[in-house]
Amino acid sequence: MEPIKEKRVLRERGIGMKDISRRGFLQAAMGASVLGALSAVLSAVVPGKVKQALASTKVQPEKVRTGYDPYEHYYSYIINLHKCIGCGSCVRACKMENDVPTGFYRTWVERYQKGEEEHARIDSPDGGLYGFPATTAGVEGVTKAYFVPKMCNHCDETPCVQVCPFGASYKTPDGLILVDGDRCMGCSYCVQACPYGSRFINPHTHTANKCTWCYHRVSKGLKPACAHACPTGTRMFGDIKDPYDPVRHIIEEERIAVLQPQLLTKPKCYYIGLDKEVR
Amino acid sequence: MLETIGFVFPNDLHIHWSLMIVLYPYITGLVAGAFVVSSLYHVFDMEALKPVARFALMASLAFLLVATWPLLLHLGHPFRGVNVMITPNATSAMAGFGYFYSGYMIILLFEVWLVFRKDIITYARRSRGLKQTIYKILALGVYDTSEKAQAIDRKMVKFLAAIGIPGAFLLHGYVGFLFGALKSNPWWSTPLMPIIFIFSAVVSGIAALIVMYQVAMKLKGLVIDRACIDTMCGWLWMFLMITASLELLELVTLSYEKAEEWEIIGQLLFGPLSFSFLGLQMIVGVLIPFILLMIIVLMKKNMGDKVANTLSFTAATLLLIQVFAMRWNVVIGGQMISKSLAGLREAYKPELFGKEGIMMAIGIMVVPFVIIFVAEWLLPMFRYSEEQTEKLSENTTTYYE
Numbered sequence: 001m002e003p004i005k006e007k008r009v010l011r012e013r014g015i016g017m018k019d020i021s022r023r024g025f026l027q028a029a030m031g032a033s034v035l036g037a038l039s040a041v042l043s044a045v046v047p048g049k050v051k052q053a054l055a056s057t058k059v060q061p062e063k064v065r066t067g068y069d070p071y072e073h074y075y076s077y078i079i080n081l082h083k084c085i086g087c088g089s090c091v092r093a094c095k096m097e098n099d100v101p102t103g104f105y106r107t108w109v110e111r112y113q114k115g116e117e118e119h120a121r122i123d124s125p126d127g128g129l130y131g132f133p134a135t136t137a138g139v140e141g142v143t144k145a146y147f148v149p150k151m152c153n154h155c156d157e158t159p160c161v162q163v164c165p166f167g168a169s170y171k172t173p174d175g176l177i178l179v180d181g182d183r184c185m186g187c188s189y190c191v192q193a194c195p196y197g198s199r200f201i202n203p204h205t206h207t208a209n210k211c212t213w214c215y216h217r218v219s220k221g222l223k224p225a226c227a228h229a230c231p232t233g234t235r236m237f238g239d240i241k242d243p244y245d246p247v248r249h250i251i252e253e254e255r256i257a258v259l260q261p262q263l264l265t266k267p268k269c270y271y272i273g274l275d276k277e278v279r
Numbered sequence: 280m281l282e283t284i285g286f287v288f289p290n291d292l293h294i295h296w297s298l299m300i301v302l303y304p305y306i307t308g309l310v311a312g313a314f315v316v317s318s319l320y321h322v323f324d325m326e327a328l329k330p331v332a333r334f335a336l337m338a339s340l341a342f343l344l345v346a347t348w349p350l351l352l353h354l355g356h357p358f359r360g361v362n363v364m365i366t367p368n369a370t371s372a373m374a375g376f377g378y379f380y381s382g383y384m385i386i387l388l389f390e391v392w393l394v395f396r397k398d399i400i401t402y403a404r405r406s407r408g409l410k411q412t413i414y415k416i417l418a419l420g421v422y423d424t425s426e427k428a429q430a431i432d433r434k435m436v437k438f439l440a441a442i443g444i445p446g447a448f449l450l451h452g453y454v455g456f457l458f459g460a461l462k463s464n465p466w467w468s469t470p471l472m473p474i475i476f477i478f479s480a481v482v483s484g485i486a487a488l489i490v491m492y493q494v495a496m497k498l499k500g501l502v503i504d505r506a507c508i509d510t511m512c513g514w515l516w517m518f519l520m521i522t523a524s525l526e527l528l529e530l531v532t533l534s535y536e537k538a539e540e541w542e543i544i545g546q547l548l549f550g551p552l553s554f555s556f557l558g559l560q561m562i563v564g565v566l567i568p569f570i571l572l573m574i575i576v577l578m579k580k581n582m583g584d585k586v587a588n589t590l591s592f593t594a595a596t597l598l599l600i601q602v603f604a605m606r607w608n609v610v611i612g613g614q615m616i617s618k619s620l621a622g623l624r625e626a627y628k629p630e631l632f633g634k635e636g637i638m639m640a641i642g643i644m645v646v647p648f649v650i651i652f653v654a655e656w657l658l659p660m661f662r663y664s665e666e667q668t669e670k671l672s673e674n675t676t677t678y679y680e
């Protein structure tokens with residue numbers, strides 16, 4: 001448990017390094033010096049795993065300065081459905097962070113209400129952008145109800161990259177699926193190929209667009225905007241190449257599920273508490 | 280706000296593949312189908328099809344020339360389209376398009392040139408002025424019309440027509456594969472898709488030729504060759520039966536298996552698509568032409584030319600609608616189902632104007648006919664040989680030129 005806590009402290013300080021404000025800088029500098037001392041002590045006392053953990057962390061000031069090495073990371077995402085309250089903060093954060101056009105969603109939240117009918121009643125007004133109206137109208141005898149946030153699963157065997165005619169859509173070494181907007185010709189084949197409805201054609205740029213797990217933030221040691229904004233800890237972002245990352249521990253130790261596993265796309269978005277109604 | 284039934288993924292509300300993507304397989308289908316008709320004569324020596332063989336080849340080329348237009352109009356960045364050929368992604372089904380298209384174009388251009396070579400030389404010698412210059416350019420500097428040269432031409436035509444059949448099937452079956460190989464969409468994902476596309480392409484090609492041939496004969500004041508119409512109707516009837524069987528097989532299997540996706544596909548076909556699927560594709564497009572063609576094929580001995588022509592014209596026109604409806608139901612229908620498999624869009628209407636609109640589609644469909652008119656002006660396709668004229672008069676059919 002101890003090393004994970006250390007790691008968290010390190011990450012927090014690392015984030016602080018990116019703030020240019022004087023206060024942030026001083027805080028980070030202080031944190032870094034404290035941690036430097038701590039790591040020196042720790043490495044002297046417990047060399048093995050802890051030393052390794054500290055060495056692998058990407059938040060040491062030198063690393064941030066020298067740039068980001070995508071080969072040192074491999075990201076995954078955990079969505080704990082027991083915690084989601086359907087507030088829509090993630091959708092709003094994503095819209096703001098990524099300038100997502102109106103009517104399109106890089107992430108969205110679905111609400112499921114299971115009553116006496118065979119199938120659950122599902123809705124997602126404006127993708128959950130404004131939260132959900134408190135209603136159970138039309139559903140008799142609701143026995144369970146839950147929210148399911150969704151986004152690009154950044155599949156390892158992704159059909160969207162497979163079908164892109166000339167590699168405008170590609171997979172990064174750290175496992176993200178991205179679109180090169182300067183290369184994409186807007187044929188929409190990837191939009192059709194995605195089984196999760198995660199992609200769309202941006203009406204302004206006329207190119208394919210999708211969730212990037214906020215690569216611009218992630219590559220600087222920050223969390224994606226959605227995970228950052230989530231007030232309940234439903235959304236967790238992590239690096240599975242980091243042996244002490246909590247997300248890695250959940251994937252390794254907990255019972256998790258992915259969306260549409262029968263399609264064998266190998267999603268990297270894992271769900272805790274996924275119901276059979278959800279596709 | 281768009282009307283939906285059930286739950287649709289928020290990004291699934293949009294129909295990204297529009298009318299243009301309906302038009303593209305329709306046009307390549309006509310290309311492949313017309314080519315098959317011409318090959319039935321050139322490869323399989325089906326003499327009855329001689330009156331339309333050259334015309335079929337030219338029609339195939341005319342449609343192939345515009346086949347890429349709807350695609351380019353659809354693209355958000357058409358000028359980047361050339362990358363498909365420069366830096367193709369080997370795993371993408373779409374990456375092969377440029378090669379299949381160009382390869383087929385080369386085969387077709389070469390075959391058209393060989394078929395019309397003798398005529399080109401004759402006209403180059405006969406005409407004067409600008410027209411002569413055009414013929415001289417078309418002749419490519421070769422003026423050898425000796426028996427030996429013509430025999431080589433015929434052999435080459437036969438060879439090109441033979442490799443052109445798999446070429447046409449590849450060009451068009453491949454379009455079916457683009458849809459059939461997407462596991463994300465249950466209405467598309469079936470290995471039957473390329474086969475359905477190929478057979479319905481042949482249907483549309485033969486049907487288009489029956490219509491265009493009759494119209495051309497009327498315009499030129501020539502007599503419609505009954506044997507040719509009868510033969511085409513026979514083939515059309517057979518290919519219609521195969522196509523309809525395949526299209527129904529796909530549905531029957533899905534519904535009989537009570538497949539998970541049938542819940543939503545059934546809702547689609549009997550809901551928003553009921554007019555274009557049940558009405559146009561199945562009843563107007565399959566049932567009625569099937570009966571009409573059966574009458575023509577089984578009762579041709581007791582049927583006057585005029586009745587046969589009218590019936591075949593009607594059946595062929597309905598089949599052209601059928602194939603278009605089929606393309607529509609596949610392309611648009613597939614996008615009306617949400618990948619949530621829990622809901623669908625209520626309707627989709629293409630825009631009237633605009634680069635992917637109805638007017639543009641009509642405009643594109645007019646161009647091949649303009650090309651055919653110009654081609655007919657340069658290289659008449661319907662001039663009968665002397666022996667055929669004799670044969671026609673033996674059959675007590677009046678023939679005017």
